[in-house]
Amino acid sequence: MTVQFLAEIAYHGMCHEIGTPEEVSYRREILDNQEFLDNRLRRKNHCEIMNSGSRKEGFRLKESDIDIMMIIPRHRVIWDMSHSELYNTQEQTLILCNTSESPLGFALLSLPFENPSKRDYSDCVRINGGLYISSSKFREYKCSCATPNSTIHGPCRSKHIGKAMYDFVHCFVSDFWPPAASSWIDRCHSWPQKHVTDEIVRNGCHFVAIGHKVGNHADIEWRISFSQAENKLIYSMNHTQFLTYGLLKLFLNEVINAGLSDEEKLLCSYHMKTAIFWAIQQNMLPQWCPKNILAGFWICFKLILKWVYEGVCPNFFIPKNNLFLSRIYGEDQRNLFRRLYHLYEKGFFLLLHISSMIHYIPQGFIFPGRLIVSGDCNLGSEYVFDFKLSEEIKNCDRLSVNNLQDCAKALLVIEQLIYLPLNSYTVIMLQQITATILQRTAFVLHNKYIDKNDNKNIYIRDKKACHLLRLSMKFGYLSDMLYIAMFYYKTFRYKEALSIIDISKVKMSQPYVMLDEAQRWAYTEAVGGRPWFIKMRQAMTKNLILDNKICYITELLLEQQSSYLGNRHYINIPPCILLCLLEYLSCRHNDTLRSQTALDNLQALVNNKDVIVHDLTLDISWEILGICQQITGNIQAARFSFQQSLKQYPVFGIELATRQRINTL
CATH class of the missing domain: 1.10.1410.40 (Poly(a)-polymerase, middle domain)
Incomplete structure (x- = not known):
């Protein structure tokens, strides 16, 4: 060969x-x-995020961590005091970089203008009269302020979220290219191209909180990070x-x-x-x-x-x-x-x-x-390509919008993006995010006026919420119909909720709906070659995302509160599980036979070893089964289901709610 x-x-x-x-x-x-x-x-006083590492580069390797840089707001690193003239010192805290006493690639960061009203100095030390930011104290402070179970790993704060390891690194940004790296610019004759080189230099660098092991000030030094430049090189x-x-x-x-x-x-x-x-x-x-x-x-x-x-x-x-x-x-x-x-x-x-x-x-x-x-x-087939793209879009549908102001702002930003030259994948992503924002707006709108006794006001917000949910179905996945069913159940319209559930059952049980490898040929025959919005509406499902700051179903409020206390932003529920839950809840008062059938189906799904219910959603799936069994009065079965929920990987942090439910039994 x-x-x-x-x-x-x-x-x-x-x-x-x-x-x-x-x-x-x-x-x-x-x-x-x-x-x-x-x-x-994000609000102005919050850290700006910058993805980095292999995921940013375009890899999806199973063993890779997810790296996120958190850029400290209203701080800028300068290399010379003359640079201070370029900034409004009332708005920005300036940090002076000193590389003379550190190994190459590292620096000391001092605060030339002390202002206690603008900054907490607990992470600083004094050296020869100067005030320096200590990298070790800075790391410890950021880790102590973070969510529980975080550990320090190099300059990062590491934490498991679900089964993925996240590395968060807080950093300072400099708008200037490091003088020590000026020779790199001269080397860029053939690669990268000049416009890439110019953009890299124009965007400066970052400083992360880790010193050199052989430096004289290992606990105080900061490492110069070229992460942003490296990403641009890999893109080129x-x-x-x-x-x-x-x-x-x-x-x-x-x-x-x-x-x-x-x-x-x-x-x-x-x-x-x-x-x-x-x-x-x-x-x-x-x-x-x-x-x-x-x-x-x-x-x-x-x-x-x-x-x-x-x-x-x-x-x-x-x-x-x-x-x-x-x-x-x-x-x-x-x-x-x-x-x-x-x-x-x-x-x-x-x-x-x-x-x-x-x-x-x-x-x-x-x-x-x-x-x-x-x-x-x-x-790979069209099915495989569509499946991978769909997973990528789902993973990015994580915007934290849970009040009317944030929802309106998000829609405004998306509207501005639409007028830019976008590729088809970005358009698909924006459509899905738009659907999510419309769904959350509908529930926020309802919750905002839930205690008002003005019937006219209630009617208007109810009509608007329903319109938003129907509109979201034009942009989202097939399973997004269940948001309407949730809303109808929440507003005591059980007949309408069951009608949506029946339609969802028929549509999601079609052989071409994307679930696993068995569906690939039916999928290709049914929607192969068709536009993506049709594929999403007819043949793709996704987990229903419940933002923990928004009440969707009263019966799950305890789980959302527990998840929120565990520093989780949302709970994901498989569509088949949520469908059975809504069917059980909507007909338990007037159709006990159908409610029991829904409960039996729910139990079969949770016990099924197939991939219909992913192992990363088994904690909430067992929890929902236990809730339904508890409502029915089957205390022994409910206790078993809650105990099974505790045995699963705690993806959504609902253990506190589970233990409370076991205690109430």
Whole structure:
């Protein structure tokens, strides 16, 4: 088998594992627009968020953390006191950067203008009369103010939310490019392009709260972060370069660091990123194209091998900043080099050690002498593409809007975005977010006037709320019909609620509704090639999101309060579970037979081991079953269901409510 043929197989395999150009593009577009919306809706005294890390770059690797930078508002880092003339010191707290006493890539941050009325100085220390912000005190303070169960990890505050690990890092921003990185600008002849370089320099840098281990002021120093610049560089890569970077990450996780504890891992993904940056900029490969993906990987691997041998990994922006300093040296360095060189001697056979890649490599390569057959190069059906895109849109539907002012502001921002040149994926995302905002507006509008006795006022807000919910169905998913059913139940119109439930049952039970692999052929036959808004309305469902600051169903209010106290913003309920709950509640007074049938269906769904009810929603699903059994009077069954809820992974933080319900039994 030729290396070129193996490279083509590797390229197609990486498109499966990492994503096609189109998939990577819409991931970035959707996340960037969600970030933009989120920041536009934040109040001025709140931190601006900036996604970073592999998710921002366009990867969706299972083992990756979710990295979010929180930019401290109304603070700006300056490099020279002359820069202070560019700012209104009444509005901004200026921080002076001093790099003279720190290793390259690090700095001390002082406050030249002290003003106790504008800032709390508990995270500061005095050195030779100057007031400096201590990185260690700053980290501890931010972690103490955060949600429970947060831990400090490097400059980050780490916390599990659901089954994902989130790394939040609070940082300061500078509008100026670091003088120590000025040589990088001069190196940018062929890559990146001039407009990318100019934009990177124009956007400056950030400072994160971690010092250098060998510095004189490790507890006070701050590290210069080029995270924003790195994201722009990755966005400017072609797809082969991006997949090569992805292959390096898989190689790191599944081969180099496989089976090692966090303390034993000497190389990290940032070293892989640094290698691909240097390889591209130094033109180490004349042409980055699919047939050369293995050549690109091999160049980067040899570069890393060279760095480990020499004990020097030059930072891409500040080359004199050795990323291996105080990390890879002595016996650890020699052992790491021996391990890497052993892999190097295997040549391209080392691909067989990457578990994510092995099933794409033909058996003729693994077992010489057999007939060479092509690898699985099918890049997925329309169903698979639509499923992935739908999941991406669902994950970004997380705007925190729970009052009329925020809802109106969000709609205004979306209206402004609509007039911009948008791709089809962004339009789909904005449609779904619009549907969510309309749904929340309807319930907020109802709750706002719930205690008013003015019948005319009640009628008007009720009519408006119903109109908003019907309008949301034009933009949202098939399962969004259940918001109308919830509203009818909430306003005691049980007959209308059951009518919507019956329609939902018929529509969501169609064989082409996107649930699992079994539906892919029926889905393609029914809605294949049709516009996305039709696919969403006819063949796609999603979990119903209950914002914990909005009352949707009185019976779930205790769970929402418990979730809110656990620092969760919302509860997700599978549509099939919510449908059974609403059917049970709506007919329990006048149709006991149907209510019992709904309860039996609910129990069957929760006990079903299929993927209809995802394991990340089992805590609330068991809880809902217990609530219905408690209402029915089946105390023993209710206790069992509540206990089962406590055994599930606490995604939504409803344990307090569950224990309260058990105690009331």
